Structures are given as structure tokens and as C-alpha cells.
Amino acid sequence: MKSLGKRMKTNYSAIPFKSSSIELQNKPSNEPKQFYVEEYTDEFDEIDDFPLIPEGGGAAAGPEAADAGVPGAVFNLATSIIGAGIMALPAAMKVLGLALGFVSIVVMGVLSEISIELLVRYSVLSKAASYGEVVEAALGRAMRVVSEVCIVVNNAGVLVVYLIIIGDVMSGSSDHVGVFDQLFDHGVWDHRKMVILVVLIVFLAPLCALEKIDSLSLTSAASVALAVVFVVISCAVAFIKLVDGTIQKPRMGPDFSTKASILDLLVVIPIMTNAYVCHFNVQPIYNELEGRSPQKMNRVGRISTVMCVVVYAATAVSGYLLFGDETESDVLTNFDKNLGAHFSMVLNYIVRIGYVLHLVLVFPVIHFSLRQTVDALVFTNSVLDSRKKSLALTAVLLGVIYVGSTMIPNIWVAFKFTGATTGLSLGFIFPALITLRLDKHDKSLTNGEKAVSWLMLVLAVVVSVVGVAGNIYSIQNQS
Template sequence: MDSNYSAIPRNNNSSIELQSHDRNNRAYGHSKIDGFYDDEDYALEEFDELPLILVPDSESKDVGSGVPGAVFNLATSVIGAGIMALPAAMKVLGVAFGLFSIVVMGILSEISIELLVRFSVLCKSSSYGDVVHSALGSFARVVSEICIIINNAGILVVYLIIIGDVMSGSFEHVGVFEQLLGHGWWDNRKLVILIVLVVFLAPLCALQKIDSLSLTSAASVALAVVFVVASCVIASIKLVEGSIKTPRMGPDFGSKTAILDLLVVIPIMTNAYVCHFNVQPIYNELKGRSPHKMNRVGRITTVLCVVVYASTALSGYLLFGDDTESDVLTNFDENLGIRFSFILNYVIRIGYVLHLVLVFPVIHFSFRQTVSELIFRTSVPQSRTITLALTAVLLGIIYLGSTMIPNIWVAFKFTGATTGLALGFTFPSLVALRLDKQGKNLGRATRFSLWLMLVLAVIVSIIGVFGNIYSLKNQTG
């Protein structure tokens, strides 16, 4: 009697499962998730118990990080340097439209994350590139991997730029070292970034498993919360005292510069939520993993990030108004007009630098993994020596980038309009539509939402790219 299932041989080092195969030897399943699938499909539990990839017992789905650890790792992937550009984005959009954009982008990002999880399980994919390959082919996989590399490299460069801005200062603002010790060799920007990279970042980036970073991710989220709470408290005190000017509620269309900023600010908003490249690695190492549990991780993370982003953008814009810098941390070198302002400035800036130091390895993990897959066709090289050498080379490239790019606004507006939109919205929409099986899995409302998300992503990307190019021409001309 013919069967659609093939048994995997049992031994002491492997788990056993039944896999359903089609003629091309691909494993598929049918699912129904939160109304996304029709009634005739099987329940989600049909493949909830199947691991995303075959792993030894020592690395089975009962070993790894729990939901809190996964939330911390995913939130750390989201809450990074992007938070520092949000007050400047709100300065462009105004309070009402800025808050609306933060919430809408969070919801759309959560939808795309759930789609990635569902179709990753359906296709037995172990990485972002794998699920893109299953749906769109090898060329699309290479494009997606290049997007991840460019996006993550840009994010890591931004982290080092912020660390340099805070510790060594910039043309307009004084750094922590100069305030504490005066001007000297110790506040040389390139030297400070190099020391931080070698002494603090390299050891964490050398780790091979992302669940090893759960504790540092928890600490980084805590430090981000400290920054948010401190800035909100300061803004509230000044608001009660009446020393804050009435903020603008909508965009400013009064000048050519304001309109150009408006064209590029939406991609910056979308870039703030891009964490999709880390969804599969976090899912793979989730204890007792299932799509339902990973969706819970995504929803908790989204709510946390929306609250943190909205609080930061609003408090930063209220505090500094039209003087808000592209990196709002640099604004905290001045007197805030409240008691203990001097101490609070140091707490906020140094605390967030520590946050970035702890976030950096999480982003670097998927960066290195994707480069490894592109070069070696495996996410983890067999040799530990190769892994360390690859880590060293990538960190060197990131360091060079941080010495050449002038500020985080330049980096964010380009990655947000290109790779950020592609990874967060374009590829997830295309994957879901391609694997829809001629409309039998997804309902009409879901398919409409996917097409809407795809069209909006393309439009925003085109507008953002041309807006960036035109803005650069105006600056150089």
C-alpha cells in the first residue's frame, strides 16, 4: 500500500518524525491560524509538534529559551538604534500623525512576522532565506540574503556611530569623555569606537548560539526601558512646569526642506520595526516551539515596542522641539532645566550606550549567519576557526563603515527605503501569496491585505529612494 509518509531511521542521536512529501520531496502541511485559513484545512496542531528542522536530541525543541527569553531576543532585534531617530521623525510628522504611524507600522510588522512563522513551518525552513527560496526560488533567496546583509550592516554601523557620538561628541555636541576628562587623545572618535568594538563587542559576537544572548538581551531591554522612563519623566516635569512649547500635531508643508524630509521619514519608521531576519533563529531555539507560541512572542514584542517607541518619540520631541537631532541622544549634553539634570544626562547617555553594546551581538548573529549561508551554504561553518575569522572580518568592515558615514539619518533613510521595506513587508507578502496554493489557504480579506501591504511597500520604497537622492543633490548643490 502506497503511503505519503516516510519514516526517518531511529538512532540514539536523532529525533523521529513523519514527513509528508510531494513529488518534489518537499514537506508541506495544512493549517488554520487565527482565521487566515479556510475551514477545510487541517488544524494548526497537525504540524505544531514538528520541529522546523531536524536536530539531535541534545538540541531538541525542549531545550532552548522560553517565551520571556525569546521576547527579549526579538525585542532586542527591534529596539536598537532606530529608537534614536524616532523623535526626529516625529518632528517631521507631528505628534498625531507620528503616533498613528508608529502604531500602524507595528501592526503591519506583526502581521508579516506571523506570516513568516506560518510559512516557515509549512516549508520546513530554518532561516529567512530558506522560506524565500521555498516560495520564490534560488535567485530571490540570494536577493533576500543580500538585503539582510546590507540592512544589518547598516544597523551595526549606526550603533557604532551613536556610540561615537555619545562618548566622543560631534561637531555640534560635547561627548561624555570630554565633559568628564577634558579634551585629549582619550576622546578620539575612531579610537573610542575601536576599543569598544574589540574589548566589549567582539567577545559577545563570537558566541555561536543566539539563545546564549538571552540574559544580555534582557539587560538591554531593561536599559532601554530606563532611557524611556527617564526621558518621559523629564518631559512630564517640564510639561507640568509649562516650559514646553506647544508641539505641532501634523506635518509641516511650509518649506521645500520639510516636504523632502516628509518623503524619507516613513521609510525610517518602517526600518525601526525590521527584525524578521531573526525570527527563524529565535524560533529554532524556542523551548517547546510551536507557531502558536512564536506568535505569542511576536505579539508581546510588538506591544512592548509600540509602547517604547511612542513614549520615546513623544518625550524626545516634547523636550527638544524643532532642535531635535537625528540622534536624539546627542541632545542630552545640555541643561534640561530640571534638578539633577547633569546626572540624568550621564545616566541616559551611558545607559543607552550599554544598551547598544548588548543589542549589537543579536543583530550581528543574523548578519554573520546570512553571510555564512551566502558563502558556505550553511548558517554555521563547521570549523570554529572559520567562524571566528568571519566574525573578525565582518566587524572590521562595520568599523570602517562607521568612520565613513556622517550620521544615522543618512544610513536609516536609505536602508529604510530599500532593504528595510523589502525584508519587513515585500518578501513576507510575496512568500504568503506564492504559497497560497491557488487561493485555498488564505481568505479573501487576508489576500487583499497582502496585496495592499505589497503595493504600499513598493510605493513607499520608490518615493523614499527618489526623495533621498533629491535631498542629497540639494545638499551637495
């Protein structure tokens, strides 16, 4: 197979399979391209060492870049998913109620995983090395620009939210006491903007300067572990209080009693969908996957999604049970008071500091795709090939993100708009459009996959329109 691989290095075509597989076929250069459909068997795993994306197809597209194992890819993808969105889920659960909230988390997770697998299939079919390239292959250059603008807005917004949370937790806010105040009393650390700037320069900038996303696999694993620590502690405390009978009876469904609760209901589903958006990192992670194949990447997606659904459901349920109707848009700020359990303050410190460290480790993974997309969108010739220009672009992006973190009031405002616009577009609308458009040439979709694609597209458009309208109406009422 190795000698065959050498002969195939520059001449091969992607062949779609009904089982969502892609195989390579050696072809003379003067033959027209053809597509064949046949059954996939495990014996073809032997050719996994050969790239499905040709050299020159984008950053890290060559075979020498494919050096990340499945565990590293799982951690990087899970880290792309589990970020600040997890902190808004208990507040979303407060709006939807326990039963509907839990069902929504599971359904959104399943739909997100389906969209990832469809995206992988058609990225390989079109030999795309980035999200923008597969959009261009299916929908044209203009829609690629739109998709890349969505990635920039979405990722920049998410990173701004990370800095807001770090500032609120460590320095406090008008309604909550910060970790530094509780540990050291009042001091220079009360200046929230300065604390964020120090964290940005000392901790985030060095990680964001790394050139390959696989370099972040260890930090991604650590970030997932810290998220699990947060979930375990919040679930344990919620269970203890539930047994003691000190938890208020939760609502099982939405509250329709006030206009404010109805408005929140209109915008909360986009917040849920935004929590699963990781599609912009699928291609970079796939490009660096050792022995890459659609089957291996689908395995990565499924493991990551199951992990995230469990973490999200546990966080949303335990957070809502712990704080009830007092649950904040950023539930992390609720952990500044006695939880009604043994060693309450110690647990508070562990939860808050641990999750701040989690965000610090997640930040560079999201920044990686932001920098890559800005480079493709703004520059004709990539600046990422030059170390100095790459560092300059990183510095500019971090500066813009810092300024944004000083202007946006809270994470609920940020998630309401990005969830209803860029989040739904990247996670559901574009993948569905890509699938339906490229299937006209490929004809590999089953009737069930086609129906799911249409369902995702229609639901995403409806939720987006309703969410944006609800946000605008909410702002008008407040003003």
C-alpha cells in the same frame, strides 16, 4: 505521545490550518503527501516538544537546539527591534507632527506583527530554517540571494549606526560634547575612531563570538531594561516640563512651508518602517524556542511588538516634546545640555551611558543573523561548524563594520537609504510575496489576510520608490 514522537522523527509532513496552526501527521514513507484542514485545539500542545523543522534543515534545526523559553525569545526578538532606530524616531516625529507621528508608529507596528505571523506560518509550512530558505521555497533561488543581500546590507548598516552613536555620545562631535569630555575634560578619548575601536574589541567582539542566539537572552533582557530606563527618564522629564509650562507647543501635523521639510516628509516613513525590521531573526529565534509551534512564536511576536510600540511611542513623543524643532537625527546627542529639571546632568549621564550599554548588548543579536546570512550567501559549505573559521568570519565582519562607521556622517543618512530599500523589502515586501505565492498551493489565507498582504505589498513598494527618489533629490540639492 513520546513514543509517537519517536516513530515520527523522520517521517512527517507539515499540515496548514485555517487558524494559522501547523500540526504533524505520521505517514508511511511510500504515501504521497496530503494536506488536511481541521480545527486547532489546545490538546495538540502536547506535541510541541517535536521539531517542526527537520534535522539538517539548517543551523540549530534539531530538537536538541530547541531550549529557549518564551521570555528569552521575547527579549531576543524585542532586542532585534529596539535598537538605534529608536533614536531617530523623535526626529521623525518632528517631521510628521505629534498626531500623525503617533498614528504612524502604531500602524507600522501592527503591520509588522502581521507580517511576522505570516512569515512564521509559511516558514513552518516550507520547513525553512532561515529567512533565505523560506524566500527560496516561495520565490526561487535568485530571490533568495536578493533577500540575503538585503539582510547583509540592512544589518551591516544598522551595526554601523550603533558604532556611530557610541562614538558620538562618548567622544562627542562638532556640535555636541561627549560624555568623556564632560567627565574627564579633553584627552586621548577625544579620538572618536579610537574609542569605537576599543569598544569593538573589548566589549563587542566577545559577545559576537558566541555561537547560539539563545546565549544572548540574558544580555537581551538587560538591553530591554536599559531602553526602558531611557524611556522612563525622558518621559518623566517631559511630563515635568509640560506641567511647568516650559515646553513649546508641538506641531500636530507635517510642515509644508519649505522645500526641505517636504523632502524630509518623503523619506521619514521608511525610517519609521526600518525601526520595526526584525524578520531576519524570526527563524533563528523560532529554531531555538522550547516546544516550538507557530502559536508560541506568534505569542512571542505579539508580546514583543506591543512592548516595542509602547517604547517607541513614548520615546518619540517625549523626545520631541523635550527638544522641539531642535531635535537631532540622533536624539541621544541632545542630552548634552541642561534639561531644565532637577539633577539634569546626572540624568543626562544615566540616559546616554545607559543607552550606549543598550547598544552594546543589542549589537551581537543583530550580528548573529548577519554572520549566519553571510555564511549562507558566500560559502558553499558552512564555516560556522568550525569554531576557528566562525571566529575568522566574525573578525572580518567586525572590521568591515568599523570601517563603515568611520565613513558615514550620521545615522539619518544611513536610515534614509536602508529604510527605503532593505528595511521595507525585509519587513514587508518579501513577507507579502511569500504569503501570496505559497497560498496558491496552501489555500489557507482568509480573504482578510490576503487583502492585508496585498496592502502591505503595494504600500511598501510605493513608499520605497518615493523614499529612494526623495533621497536622491535631496542629495542633488545639497550638492
